[in-house]
Amino acid sequence: MSEKRTEIDQLGEFGLIEHLTKNVKLQHKSTLKGIGDDAAVLAINENEVQLVSTDTMIEGVHFNLMYTPLKHLGYKLVATNVSDICAMNGTAEQITVSIAVSNRFPIEALEELYDGIKAACSVYKVDLIGGDTTSSLSGLMLSVTVLGRAKKEDVTYRNGAKEHDLVVVSGDLGGAYMGLQVLEREKEVFNANPNIQPDLDGHDYIMERQLKPEARVDVIQFLKELDVVPTSMIDISDGLASELMHICSQGKVGCRVYDEKIPIDGKTSMTAIDFNLDPITCALNGGEDYELLFTVKQADFDKIKGNPHMTVIGHITDASEGLYYVDKNGSMVELQAQGWNHFDKD
Amino acid sequence: MSEKRTEIDQLGEFGLIEHLTKNVKLQHKSTLKGIGDDAAVLAINENEVQLVSTDTMIEGVHFNLMYTPLKHLGYKLVATNVSDICAMNGTAEQITVSIAVSNRFPIEALEELYDGIKAACSVYKVDLIGGDTTSSLSGLMLSVTVLGRAKKEDVTYRNGAKEHDLVVVSGDLGGAYMGLQVLEREKEVFNANPNIQPDLDGHDYIMERQLKPEARVDVIQFLKELDVVPTSMIDISDGLASELMHICSQGKVGCRVYDEKIPIDGKTSMTAIDFNLDPITCALNGGEDYELLFTVKQADFDKIKGNPHMTVIGHITDASEGLYYVDKNGSMVELQAQGWNHFDKD
Numbered sequence: 001m002s003e004k005r006t007e008i009d010q011l012g013e014f015g016l017i018e019h020l021t022k023n024v025k026l027q028h029k030s031t032l033k034g035i036g037d038d039a040a041v042l043a044i045n046e047n048e049v050q051l052v053s054t055d056t057m058i059e060g061v062h063f064n065l066m067y068t069p070l071k072h073l074g075y076k077l078v079a080t081n082v083s084d085i086c087a088m089n090g091t092a093e094q095i096t097v098s099i100a101v102s103n104r105f106p107i108e109a110l111e112e113l114y115d116g117i118k119a120a121c122s123v124y125k126v127d128l129i130g131g132d133t134t135s136s137l138s139g140l141m142l143s144v145t146v147l148g149r150a151k152k153e154d155v156t157y158r159n160g161a162k163e164h165d166l167v168v169v170s171g172d173l174g175g176a177y178m179g180l181q182v183l184e185r186e187k188e189v190f191n192a193n194p195n196i197q198p199d200l201d202g203h204d205y206i207m208e209r210q211l212k213p214e215a216r217v218d219v220i221q222f223l224k225e226l227d228v229v230p231t232s233m234i235d236i237s238d239g240l241a242s243e244l245m246h247i248c249s250q251g252k253v254g255c256r257v258y259d260e261k262i263p264i265d266g267k268t269s270m271t272a273i274d275f276n277l278d279p280i281t282c283a284l285n286g287g288e289d290y291e292l293l294f295t296v297k298q299a300d301f302d303k304i305k306g307n308p309h310m311t312v313i314g315h316i317t318d319a320s321e322g323l324y325y326v327d328k329n330g331s332m333v334e335l336q337a338q339g340w341n342h343f344d345k346d
Numbered sequence: 347m348s349e350k351r352t353e354i355d356q357l358g359e360f361g362l363i364e365h366l367t368k369n370v371k372l373q374h375k376s377t378l379k380g381i382g383d384d385a386a387v388l389a390i391n392e393n394e395v396q397l398v399s400t401d402t403m404i405e406g407v408h409f410n411l412m413y414t415p416l417k418h419l420g421y422k423l424v425a426t427n428v429s430d431i432c433a434m435n436g437t438a439e440q441i442t443v444s445i446a447v448s449n450r451f452p453i454e455a456l457e458e459l460y461d462g463i464k465a466a467c468s469v470y471k472v473d474l475i476g477g478d479t480t481s482s483l484s485g486l487m488l489s490v491t492v493l494g495r496a497k498k499e500d501v502t503y504r505n506g507a508k509e510h511d512l513v514v515v516s517g518d519l520g521g522a523y524m525g526l527q528v529l530e531r532e533k534e535v536f537n538a539n540p541n542i543q544p545d546l547d548g549h550d551y552i553m554e555r556q557l558k559p560e561a562r563v564d565v566i567q568f569l570k571e572l573d574v575v576p577t578s579m580i581d582i583s584d585g586l587a588s589e590l591m592h593i594c595s596q597g598k599v600g601c602r603v604y605d606e607k608i609p610i611d612g613k614t615s616m617t618a619i620d621f622n623l624d625p626i627t628c629a630l631n632g633g634e635d636y637e638l639l640f641t642v643k644q645a646d647f648d649k650i651k652g653n654p655h656m657t658v659i660g661h662i663t664d665a666s667e668g669l670y671y672v673d674k675n676g677s678m679v680e681l682q683a684q685g686w687n688h689f690d691k692d
Contacts, residue, residue, distance in 0.1 A: 005452040008481070016453070017479045020460045024467075024474045028439050031473040040475035042440065042493070045391035054442040054476045054491060060483045061446075093374050094388065096400040098489050100407075106351040107362070114366045121370075127377040128370045129386035130400045133363045135354070136487070137406045143444050143489035145400060145476075147388070 036250075037158050038087035038234060039148070049155055051092075051148040053084035059139040067183045067198075070109055072211045073142075074116025080237065081146040082124045082215035083290045087235040088157075089220060090150030095121065096130030100141040124217060154229055156294070161232040161251035165295040165316040168230075170219045170309055172263040173240055174279060177286020178271040179203065179210030185275075205267045213290040219309055220292075226303045230294035239285040241335045243293045245323060251295075254321040255335075257314030260328055284325070284335075382596075383504050384433035384580060385494070395501055397438075397494040399430035405485040413529045413544075416455055418557045419488075420462025426583065427492040428470045428561035429636045433581040434503075435566060436496030441467065442476030444489040451486065470563060500575055502640070507578040507597035511641040511662040514576075516565045516655055518609040519586055520625060523632020524617040525549065525556030551613045559636040565655055566638075572649045576640035585631040587681045589639045591669060597641075600667040601681075603660030606674055630671070630681075 011019055021035050032049060033041035039053035057063060063073055078095060085092040097117060101110065110133075121128050126146070186198035200207060216235075223230065232251055234243045240262070248255050259280045269279040295316055296304065304310050314325075323335040357365055367381050378395060379387035385399035403409060409419055424441060431438040443463060447456065456479075467474050472492070532544035546553060562581075569576065578597055580589045586608070594601050605626045615625040641662055642650065650656050660671075669681040 004454055006454060008447065008449055008451065008453055008456070011453065013479065013481075016456070017477050019453070020456055020479065021474065021477050024464065026473045026475075027471050028473050031440060031475055034473060034475040035477050040440070040442070042475075044396065050390065050396065052440070052442065052476060052491075052493065054444050054478050054489075056444040056446055056478050056480050056487075056489060058446050058480060058482050058487075061481055094377060094386070094398070096386070096398060096491055098400050098402040100402055100404050100487060101354070103354055105354065107354055107357065107365070108350055108352060110354070110362070110366055118370065125373050127372045127374050127380060128367065129372075129377055129380040129388075130398060130491075131363050131367050131381050132400050132402050133359065133366065134402050134404060135359075135407055136404050138484055141402075141404075141446060141482070141487055141489075143400075143402060145398075145442060145491035147398065 033157070038084040039090070041088070041155060047151060048149050049152055051085050051088050051090045051150060052145065053081060054143070054145045055081050055084065056141065056143045058141050064187070065140070066187055068211060070112040071116035071119070074113040075120040075212055077142050077144055078117055078120030078124060078126065079213055079215045080290055081144045082126060082217065083235045083237070085146055085148035086215050086217055086220050086292060087233050088148070088150060089154045089223070089230065089233060090148040091217075091220070092124055092126050092146050092148040094127045094129045094147040096145045097128065098132040098134075098143040100134050100136035102136050102138050102140070105140065124215060156230045156233040158232055158234050158246055159250035161247050161253050161295040161316045163253060163316055163318050164298055165231050166298060166301060166312050167244070167255055167257055167293070167295055167314040167316060168304065168310050168312050169236070169240065169263060169291055169293050170216050171289070171291040172265045172268065173236065173289050173291060174264050174272065174282035174286045175206045175209035175268045176213060176288035177282050178268050178275070179206035179208070180288070181275055182206065182271065183210065203267075203271065205265060206271055210288065213288060215290060216292050222307065222309060228296055228300045228303050230296050233292060233294035236289050236291045236293050238287045240293065241284040244335060247293065247295065248319070248323050251316070252319050254317040254319050255314055255323050256317055257325045259325050261311060261313040263311045379503070384430040385436070387434070387501060393497060394495050395498055397431050397434050397436045397496060398491065399427060400489070400491045401427050401430065402487065402489045404487050410533070411486070412533055414557060416458040417462035417465070420459040421466040421558055423488050423490055424463055424466030424470060424472065425559055425561045426636055427490045428472060428563065429581045429583070431492055431494035432561050432563055432566050432638060433579050434494070434496060435500045435569070435576065435579060436494040437563070437566070438470060438472050438492050438494040440473045440475045440493040442491045443474065444478040446480050446482035446487040448482050448484050448486070470561060502576045502579040504578055504580050504592055505596035507593050507599050507641040507662045509599060509662055509664050510644055511577050512644060512647060512658050513590070513601055513603055513639070513641055513660040513662060514650065514656050514658050515582070515586065515609065515637055515639050516562050517635070517637040518611045518614065519582065519635050519637060520610050520618065520629035520632045521552045521555035521614045522559060522634035522636075523628050524614050524621070525552035525554070526634070527621055528552065528617065529556065549613075549617065551611060552617055555635065559634060561636060562638050568653065568655060574642055574646045574649050576642050579638060579640035582635050582637045582639050584633045586639065587630040590681060593639065593641065594665070594669050597662070598665050600663040600665050601660055601669050602663055603671045605671050607657060607659040609657045
């Protein structure tokens with residue numbers, strides 16, 4: 001090992017993988033897209049491409065088993081990976097799951113985890129085709145690769161947004177983040193006094209958003225039925241602001257989004273206010289909603305307007321105009337990514 | 347979690363994954379083979395299938411960084427996964443690598459790891475198409491998915507061995523295991539007295555077998571050139587005995603192998619004897635050689651005899667005749683799997 005020592009958190013999660021893989025050369029003409037989007041894209045036949053995405057979840061970093069039921073964790077593991085295939089405008093078909101687990105876990109715990117995995121596989125029509133289970137020295141680590149397909153002409157990359165395109169999000173935002181805040185608060189209360197029962201009443205919606213998110217396969221289906229192929233797409237795992245920055249930097253464009261347009265469920269807003277947080281900030285920076293962020297041509301506006309599952313929140317501008325959201329008073333605020341960076345937490 | 351608690355090591359690594367995935371239903375007709383072979387097999391076009399395999403390596407379980415250079419580890423990670431595609435008689439084309447790493451590691455360490463990964467990708471002509479890097483609370487965990495292709499008529503499963511087929515292994519066996527013994531011995535010496543330099547002289551071959559194994563892509567190429575499609579195949583990661591048992595149980599056959607035929611390099615034998623170990627036992631039960639074990643029809647014998655990369659070590663029998671090796675004295679000894687079981691080590 002060389003003498004120099006540069007700490008990992010100097011680069012952050014995205015910077016690190018970019019740094020490590022910057023010189024990667026692709027040798028197969030079947031590899032249409034490698035690292036850098038929600039999934040890699042491989043040529044497989046005349047009409048379709050294969051989509052491949054991989055993801056890892058680590059106990060204590062990505063989930064806390066104190067308040068995450070293992071069945072929910074298994075479900076979420078599959079759903080969040082299916083979401084990556086949705087973000088390419090494709091359909092997930094197969095999944096492999098690698099589990100490393102310490103002997104702190106009995107077989108019954110792994111059965112619960114697998115119950116969740118199998119339930120999600122059934123809901124999303126995904127075949128579990130590979131399973132590697134090994135021991136770890138501590139904790140639970142889950143690694144997944146999901147395979148999907150899309151018609152060649154449907155594949156949607158992060159980099160296709162053009163000036164004047166509309167910026168659209170599915171569902172509503174910030175709920176998963178507020179669910180996490182409630183769970184963390186109740187964990188603190190419990191740690192201080194284990195006799196107090198957790199108070200999760202009235203928080204079902206945001207709790208489910210955090211513990212059992214769904215991949216928006218329905219939105220991909222709606223888009224197909226509406227004959228809309230987005231110009232760019234990404235799933236919202238790290239927060240709207242962070243994902244908008246990916247879409248804009250990869251497309252070399254700017255954007256304006258309007259905070260009054262950002263869809264936030266009433267329960268999310270109320271909980272945010274309870275916590276003295278601005279709901280808009282939670283929607284912009286809270287992660288793990290697994291909604292889709294995409295751009296469409298203006299000509300497609302009529303097809304999607306009024307659709308209860310999709311909201312136009314702004315438009316794409318020339319890169320020189322920067323990335324801004326416009327608040328209720330008409331003030332322009334520059335977008336800052338404050339999404340999750342797991343390396344900061346160490 | 348239910349009240350019952352069954353310890354993981356009651357089932358072992360293979361038993362556990364079999365138990366957890368026994369009810370998995372496949373829903374896509376494109377999924378030709380799911381869990382249970384070296385790789386899953388997916389239909390992708392008229393002539394070819396896609397092969398998918400996944401594998402995880404955990405610090406302290408699968409590797410020890412005290413004597414494993416990170417560059418070698420990266421190389422081995424790719425090579426051992428390519429080996430799984432070889433074991434299906436296919437060609438690896440793409441790979442995804444997920445890394446979970448604690449902040450004990452500086453960026454320079456990850457660069458070394460990636461140097462090894464990239465070197466192997468170049469040697470094996472594999473495209474690195476996905477990389478997920480996340481933080482772990484402790485240690486280094488590596489998870490890989492490799493994708494490959496094979497012509498439909500070439501795909502070789504574990505379960506195709508028939509009575510009278512010949513049992514063949516590539517290369518030589520036991521070297522990686524003896525390399526590990528030397529490394530472990532020197533580690534003990536070093537721990538007892540850090541001033542004593544490790545004595546690895548003369549152990550280059552077995553050291554390389556352990557630290558930098560190669561996938562036998564050359565053997566797959568030879569088989570193509572010789573126009574031999576094996577009737578069954580598996581790669582030797584857990585030891586010859588264990589892999590023979592997979593081939594026989596999946597093919598519902600028995601086998602006879604002859605210990606004087608088992609290929610063992612002279613350096614492996616000498617080191618085994620130094621350690622008061624029987625070289626044959628090391629070859630039968632030592633893991634991580636990543637050679638190929640396969641069966642061919644008797645009619646193909648002329649094509650492979652005399653090939654320096656392949657050795658016929660026995661033949662397949664009816665299941666009722668059991669699994670035996672025949673020692674130098676002609677005694678029949680029943681095969682027992684004593685391969686690696688990482689769960690035993692906890």
